[in-house]
Amino acid sequence: MVQISTVESAATRAGATIVDARYMQRPIRSQRIAVHDYCGHPFQFELSRELARRGHDVRHFFFAEDAGPKGATQRSPDDPDSFSVEPISIGRAYSKSNLIQRRQADLLYGRLAGAKIESFSPDVTISGNTPLEAQASILRSARRADSAFVFWMQDFYSLAAAHILRRKVPVLGHMVGAYYKHLEASLLRRSDGIVLISDDFKQALHSLSVADDKSEVIPNWGALDQLPMRSRNNRWAREHGLEDKFVFLYSGTLALKHNPDLLWALAKSFEHDPDVAIVVVGAGVSYDALKARAKAEGQSNLVLLPLQPMEVFADVLASADILVALLESDAGPFSVPSKVLNYLCAGRPILLSAPTDNLSVKVLGRAAAGECVPAGHRDAFVAAAQCLRDAPEKRVKLGEAARAYAEGSFDISAIADRFESLFESAVARA
Numbered sequence: 161m162v163q164i165s166t167v168e169s170a171a172t173r174a175g176a177t178i179v180d181a182r183y184m185q186r187p188i189r190s191q192r193i194a195v196h197d198y199c200g201h202p203f204q205f206e207l208s209r210e211l212a213r214r215g216h217d218v219r220h221f222f223f224a225e226d227a228g229p230k231g232a233t234q235r236s237p238d239d240p241d242s243f244s245v246e247p248i249s250i251g252r253a254y255s256k257s258n259l260i261q262r263r264q265a266d267l268l269y270g271r272l273a274g275a276k277i278e279s280f281s282p283d284v285t286i287s288g289n290t291p292l293e294a295q296a297s298i299l300r301s302a303r304r305a306d307s308a309f310v311f312w313m314q315d316f317y318s319l320a321a322a323h324i325l326r327r328k329v330p331v332l333g334h335m336v337g338a339y340y341k342h343l344e345a346s347l348l349r350r351s352d353g354i355v356l357i358s359d360d361f362k363q364a365l366h367s368l369s370v371a372d373d374k375s376e377v378i379p380n381w382g383a384l385d386q387l388p389m390r391s392r393n394n395r396w397a398r399e400h401g402l403e404d405k406f407v408f409l410y411s412g413t414l415a416l417k418h419n420p421d422l423l424w425a426l427a428k429s430f431e432h433d434p435d436v437a438i439v440v441v442g443a444g445v446s447y448d449a450l451k452a453r454a455k456a457e458g459q460s461n462l463v464l465l466p467l468q469p470m471e472v473f474a475d476v477l478a479s480a481d482i483l484v485a486l487l488e489s490d491a492g493p494f495s496v497p498s499k500v501l502n503y504l505c506a507g508r509p510i511l512l513s514a515p516t517d518n519l520s521v522k523v524l525g526r527a528a529a530g531e532c533v534p535a536g537h538r539d540a541f542v543a544a545a546q547c548l549r550d551a552p553e554k555r556v557k558l559g560e561a562a563r564a565y566a567e568g569s570f571d572i573s574a575i576a577d578r579f580e581s582l583f584e585s586a587v588a589r590a
Contacts, residue, residue, distance in 0.1 A: 189580070189587075190215050190216060190217075191216050191217070191283040191284055192216070192217045192280070192281065192282045192283045193219075193283065193284055193285075194218075194221065194282035194284070194285040194286070194287075194302075194307070195207065195208045195211075195218060195219070195221070196220075196221040196273060196286065196287040196288070196290065196298060197220070197222055197287075197289055197312075198222065198223045198289040198290040198291070199222065199223070199226055199228050199289045200222035200223065200228070200230040200233060200247075201229075201289070202229075202230070202383035202387075202470060202473075202498070203231070203380060203381050203382060203498065204288075205220060205232050205233070205383070206231070206383045206384075206385060207572065207575065207576060208220040208243060209239060209240075210573065210576040211576055211579070212239070212240045212243035213240055213243075214576065214580070215242065217242045218242060218243050218244070219243075219246055220243070220244070220245045220246070221247075221273060221276060222248065223247075223250075223273075224248060225250060225252070225253060225254045226254065227413070227443045227467075228412070228413040228443065228467075229412050229413065229467050230467075230469075230470065231383065231386070231470055232386060232470045232471075233245055233247065233470075246276060246280075249272075250265055250272065252265075256415070256445070263293065267294070269291075269294045270291075270293055270296065270297030270298060273297065273298055273301075274297040274298045274300060274302075277298060277301050277302065277305070278302070278304055281305050281307070282305065282307045283308065283583075283587055284307060284308040284310060284587055285302040285309050286309075286310040286312050286353075286355070286579075286583075287299075287309070288311070288313070288355070289312070289314045292317050292318065292340055292343050292344055292347065293343070295311070295347055296343065296347060299347060306590075307590075308352040308353070308583070308587045309351050309586070310351060310582065310586050311347060311348055311353070311355070313354055313355060313356050313357065313361060313365075313375075314357060316344070316361075316364050316368075317344055318341040318343070318368075341368065344368060345370055348365070348368065351374070352587075352589045352590045353374055353375075353582050353585060353586035353589070354370075354372070354374055354375035354376070355375070355378050355579075356372075356375050356376070356377045357378065358377065360519065374585075374586075374589065378578050378579065378582075379569075380501055381569065381570040381572075381575060382501035382502045382503075382505040382566050382570050383502060383570075384566055384570040384572065386470065387477065387502060387505035387506060389478070389507050389563060390478035390506075391478060392479065392481075394478055396472050396475035396476055396479055397475065397478070400439075400463070400479075402463075402479050404435075405435060405436065406433075406437070406481050406549065407436075407437050407480045407482070408426060408439065408480070408484055408511070409439045409441065409476070409477070409479060409482070409484065410423060410439070410440045410441070410483075410484040410485070410486070411440075411441040411442065411468075411473075411476055411477065411499060412441075412442060412467075412498075412499040413443060413444045413447075414440070414442045414443070414445075414446035414447035414450065415445060415446060418446050418486045418488065419446070419488050419536075420446040420449055420450040421538065422486055422513055423438060423450060423484070423486075424453065424462070425538050425541070425542055426438050426484070426541070426542060426545055427461050429542045429545070429546070430461060430545075431460070431461055436461060436549070437461055437463055438461055438462050439479070439480070440463070440465070441465045441466070441476060442464075442466075442467060443466065443467050450462075474506070477502065477505075477508065480506070480508050481508070481509075481549075481555065482508065482545070482548050482549075482555070483503040483506065483508045483509070483510050483530075484511050484512075485499055485500050485503065485510060485513070485520065486512075486514070487514035487515065487535060488515075488535055488536075489536050500520045500523060500524065504529060504562045504563070504565055504566040504570075505562075505566045506562070507560065507563035508559050509529065509531075509554075509555045509559050509562065510529055510530030510531075510562065511531050511541070511544060511545055511548060512530060512531070513532075513535055513537070513541050514535055515534070516532075516534050526565070527561060527565035528558070528561045528565075529562035529565060530562070531547070
């Protein structure tokens with residue numbers, strides 16, 4: 161199924177171009193790799209491109225109807241021929257609020273994604289951020305294609321689902337939660353490799369009675385190569401009249417686990433300061449609620465914009481004086497918003513409201529790049545924002561620390577080395 165080769169020989173196969181010279185003499189195991197990231201995040205696209213530059217044949221799959229922020233979903237002229245992208249569409253809008261429709265969509269998506277991955281016939285499939293029933297279909301398809309399967313554990317889906325279901329449908333929710341816990345444990349046991357994004361995940365893995373002998377801890381990262389440092393006074397800022405404003409900026413999904421009231425409180429607290437703008441670049445149910453409220457009540461310093469394409473994302477983040485991230489208290493200890501990792505690349509101070517046991521708080525603490533306020537503490541959140549507004553020298557130091565942490569931790573070459581090694585082990589195990 162897989163042959164040992166050099167990158168040079170892999171790159172000269174029919175239809176391929178010569179790959180990056182950095183890898184020409186490095187012995188590797190050339191593979192067909194299916195990278196499936198349901199959400200289409202920027203850093204997963206960065207990994208796929210790096211693997212393709214190394215001579216692997218990589219196809220990147222993602223859910224076309226997911227409303228969240230996306231990476232570079234289109235091929236660019238400098239992408240290697242061995243890199244391709246295949247969005248997967250269910251042909252209709254995806255409902256997160258109607259649980260029955262949501263499950264039906266997940267089942268449909270799993271069948272479609274599994275069929276597309278199976279037709280690609282990969283040597284190894286890695287899949288993350290995926291509803292469990294869809295993940296089960298993808299694993300079955302990988303098996304039919306004689307593909308090793310790696311479960312990319314971005315969050316413990318069953319734990320989050322059980323919490324939400326118990327709250328919405330108390331009696332039935334407990335039973336359904338137990339079903340998802342059983343399903344997730346089964347998928348993990350049947351996988352040939354597991355990627356955990358933190359050592360903290362090992363305890364949860366054990367709680368599902370899953371051994372960690374085939375797991376590898378590879379923390380998530382920001383898309384450093386795609387997010388260079390940009391000037392505060394850039395084209396995007398000027399187009400939106402922000403070049404002379406002091407900007408608090410939130411970018412990304414505003415879903416049920418994000419509290420829009422904090423952004424509203426921020427706007428109200430600075431409404432008498434004409435130099436301050438609260439900019440929200442987003443999508444999602446809480447974004448829609450915030451937009452409706454702004455329209456009904458009027459708030460001149462609250463600027464609401466749709467999600468922006470990856471090509472201008474670096475300028476979007478650079479337009480901020482302070483970057484804002486939010487997580488509600490029931491978001492769970494394992495969820496790490498990718499926005500925090502991308503924020504670090506931007507070299508701006510970060511104001512974070514999140515549960516104290518959340519991984520994003522630990523990441524920001526290690527980076528020493530901002531202020532963390534416990535979730536639900538609105539007055540403390542506003543006070544921290546005011547303190548940062550009044551401390552320009554501190555903001556400079558926090559921003560420099562953010563970029564330094566990103567440059568020291570988000571080296572895609574070193575990260576890809578670890579994924580290559582994991583894939584080889586998974587193929588051998590399969």
